[in-house]
Amino acid sequence: MPDAANELAWIFLILTTISVVYGAFSACVQTDLKYINAYSSVSHCGLVLFALLMMTKTSCTGAILQMLSHGLMTALFFALIGMIYGRTHTRDIRYLDGLMKIMPFLAVGYVVAGLANLGLPGFSGFIAEMTIFVGSFENADTFHRMATIIACTSIVVTAVYILRVVGKILYGEVKNKHYLELTDATWDERVAVICLIACVAGLGLFPLWASNVISDAVGPILANII
Numbered sequence: 001m002p003d004a005a006n007e008l009a010w011i012f013l014i015l016t017t018i019s020v021v022y023g024a025f026s027a028c029v030q031t032d033l034k035y036i037n038a039y040s041s042v043s044h045c046g047l048v049l050f051a052l053l054m055m056t057k058t059s060c061t062g063a064i065l066q067m068l069s070h071g072l073m074t075a076l077f078f079a080l081i082g083m084i085y086g087r088t089h090t091r092d093i094r095y096l097d098g099l100m101k102i103m104p105f106l107a108v109g110y111v112v113a114g115l116a117n118l119g120l121p122g123f124s125g126f127i128a129e130m131t132i133f134v135g136s137f138e139n140a141d142t143f144h145r146m147a148t149i150i151a152c153t154s155i156v157v158t159a160v161y162i163l164r165v166v167g168k169i170l171y172g173e174v175k176n177k178h179y180l181e182l183t184d185a186t187w188d189e190r191v192a193v194i195c196l197i198a199c200v201a202g203l204g205l206f207p208l209w210a211s212n213v214i215s216d217a218v219g220p221i222l223a224n225i226i
Helices: 003-028 033-054 057-088 104-117 124-136 142-170 177-181 187-205 208-225
Strands: none
Touching: 003 033, 003 142, 033 057, 033 124, 033 142, 057 104, 057 124, 057 187, 057 208, 104 124, 104 142, 104 187, 124 142, 124 187
């Protein structure tokens, strides 16, 4: 900063645009719940660098919001995956069916985490991604706007793999009869899940307190770069 940020940004912008879309497509073909979450993280963390390279105040604010949002959503995902694995002893979605009937609390928690991850309005994922893409589109040149449009396609792909997983593991008939003997979340697990959902929803419903603090902080940095 500041020279390298201006001279080399286009190279890394191409790479991170690819990573955003590639990570989302890679998540579509995974069968392990943790692998799906990992490739989803590749895509969402790619958006952070993508937004920073756009070098507008709005996009950089979105980048920090995305860091907060992704940290909360990933914590929620891994907590739920761990709780499901602790009961079923598998993370392979090909062997998980009908969990909504067996452990409804964990199933609903996973649905909420998935909806937050794909950017449903009301959750932190929507606020972060919308801020990133609006800020990125503030660049008037064709290169930056084309990169923004390509990165936007990851939203559709994210919806595909999240809804695929939710439909596969939570609904349908229970094929493994042993699963019928499993129990739902304990009270301490419920507290952890509810707290994380409250944070994700809180940031999504009341984002201004965070975005105003972030926006004031990134302003002087951008002024120095630009």
